[in-house]
Amino acid sequence: MSDQILDATNPRLQAPYDRRGLEALMARFGSPLVVIDCDIVRAQFHALSEALPGVDLHYALKPLPERCVVDTLKALGGFFDLATNGEVDLVRKAGVDPRRCIHTHPIKRDSDIREAIRFGVRTFVADNPDELGKFVRHRARSEVLLRVAFRNPAAAADLSRKFGCEPESVPALLDLARRLGVKVVGLSFHVGSQTPTPDMHVRAIDSCRELIIAARAAGHSLSVLDIGGGFPVTYQEPLPPIHEFCAPIRDALAKLPSGLRLIAEPGRFIAGPAGTSLSTVVGRALRDGRWWFYLDDGLYGSYNGQMFDHAMYAIRPLRDDGSRVPAVLAGPTCDSIDVVREEIELPLLEIGDVLVGRTMGAYTSSSATDFNFIRRAKVIAINEKPESESAE
Numbered sequence: 001m002s003d004q005i006l007d008a009t010n011p012r013l014q015a016p017y018d019r020r021g022l023e024a025l026m027a028r029f030g031s032p033l034v035v036i037d038c039d040i041v042r043a044q045f046h047a048l049s050e051a052l053p054g055v056d057l058h059y060a061l062k063p064l065p066e067r068c069v070v071d072t073l074k075a076l077g078g079f080f081d082l083a084t085n086g087e088v089d090l091v092r093k094a095g096v097d098p099r100r101c102i103h104t105h106p107i108k109r110d111s112d113i114r115e116a117i118r119f120g121v122r123t124f125v126a127d128n129p130d131e132l133g134k135f136v137r138h139r140a141r142s143e144v145l146l147r148v149a150f151r152n153p154a155a156a157a158d159l160s161r162k163f164g165c166e167p168e169s170v171p172a173l174l175d176l177a178r179r180l181g182v183k184v185v186g187l188s189f190h191v192g193s194q195t196p197t198p199d200m201h202v203r204a205i206d207s208c209r210e211l212i213i214a215a216r217a218a219g220h221s222l223s224v225l226d227i228g229g230g231f232p233v234t235y236q237e238p239l240p241p242i243h244e245f246c247a248p249i250r251d252a253l254a255k256l257p258s259g260l261r262l263i264a265e266p267g268r269f270i271a272g273p274a275g276t277s278l279s280t281v282v283g284r285a286l287r288d289g290r291w292w293f294y295l296d297d298g299l300y301g302s303y304n305g306q307m308f309d310h311a312m313y314a315i316r317p318l319r320d321d322g323s324r325v326p327a328v329l330a331g332p333t334c335d336s337i338d339v340v341r342e343e344i345e346l347p348l349l350e351i352g353d354v355l356v357g358r359t360m361g362a363y364t365s366s367s368a369t370d371f372n373f374i375r376r377a378k379v380i381a382i383n384e385k386p387e388s389e390s391a392e
C-alpha cells in the first residue's frame with residue numbers, strides 16, 4: 001500500500017504527505033479539518049499564469065476566503081476579485097494594495113460601493129441601467145466594467161443565468177453610461193464555474209471582440225476585457241492540463257484589438273486542489289447489509305459543495321488494508337439528507353478512523369454551515385512560506 005495519501009490535479013505536484021503527517025495534523029488541530037496547502041496555491045497560480053500569458057489573475061475570494069491564500073497570492077504579485085464587504089475587509093487586513101483589487105458583484109447596495117471605495121477600489125461591475133445609476137454619485141472615484149451574459153448549461157454553475165446583460169444591450173448601456181457621466185472602461189463575463197471545455201470562453205471572447213470594436217467605433221474608449229473564472233479542476237474524471245485547456249482561449253485573446261488590459265477572475269482553479277478534508281468516523285451501524293459510517297463532517301459542513309456546487313469529491317480512508325465492504329458515508333447532523341456517499345466500498349472502518357477528501361479547497365469550508373450546532377471544520381494552512389524561504 002502506498003503511503004502517498006494526497007496528490008493534486010497538477011502532475012508536477014505529488015504532495016508528499018504521508019499517513020503519519022496527516023495523523024499528526026489531526027492530533028494537533030483536532031477533527032474535522034480542512035488543510036490548505038499554500039504550495040499548491042502557488043503552483044496553481046503559476047500554472048494558470050503560464051497558460052494565460054499577459055492576463056492579470058485576480059483571485060476571486062469566494063471559493064476560499066482565507067488569509068493564508070490572500071497572503072500567498074499577494075507575495076506572488078497576484079490581484080484580487082472582491083464581491084462583498086467581508087472580502088474587502090479580509091484583503092484590507094492582509095495589507096493588499098486596493099489598486100490591485102476589483103469589485104465584481106453585479107448587484108450592490110450603495111453601502112457596499114461606499115465601503116469598497118473607502119478601501120480604495122475603483123473598478124466595479126454593472127449589468128443593467130439601475131446599477132449604472134448607482135455610480136452617478138460615485139462617478140469621480142469609480143469606473144465600471146459591463147458584465148455580459150453567455151449562458152452555459154454545461155458549466156457546474158451557469159452564472160449567466162443570474163447576472164449579465166445580453167450582448168445586444170451593450171451599446172444602449174454604454175450610451176446610458178455616457179449620458180450619466182459614469183465611466184465604463186471595459187467588458188466582463190463569467191462563462192460559469194467548472195466549465196468542462198474552453199468553448200464558451202472562446203465564444204464569449206469572440207463576441208466581446210466584436211462588441212469592443214463596435215463600441216470604440218461609437219466613441220467609447222474601452223480598455224479592459226475581464227474573462228472571468230470558470231477554469232476547471234479534476235474531481236474524479238481527469239481533465240487536460242490547464243495549459244492545453246487554455247490553448248483555444250490564448251488563440252481567441254490573440255485576435256483582440258490592441259490596447260486592452262486583460263484580466264481573469266479564477267477562484268476554483270487556484271483554491272480547489274489546495275484543500276484536503278480530514279474527518280473522523282464517530283459512529284457506525286450495519287443497516288440492510290451495508291455499513292453506515294457516521295463522520296464528524298458532512299453535507300452541512302465541508303461536503304456542502306456536493307449540494308450547492310454539484311461537485312463529487314474523491315474520498316479515501318487514511319488507513320486502508322485493501323479489504324472492502326459495501327458502505328455508506330453519512331454526515332453528523334440528524335437530517336437524513338446528510339449523506340456524503342450512498343454507495344461506496346470501504347474497509348470495515350472503526351470509530352476513530354479518518355477519511356480524506358481531495359480537491360476540497362473551493363466552495364467547501366466557505367459555504368459550510370453550523371446546522372445542528374455541529375462545529376464546522378477548522379481550516380488550517382501548511383507550507384505558508386515558499387520552500388526557498390523555509391530552507392533559510
Ligand SMILES: Cc1ncc(COP(=O)(O)O)c(C=O)c1O
Nearest residue numbers: 060104193229230265266267268
Ligand atoms: C464574479 C465572479 N468571478 C469569479 C468567480 C470565480 O469563479 P470560478 O471559481 O469558477 O473560477 C465567481 C464565482 O462565482 C464569480 O461570481
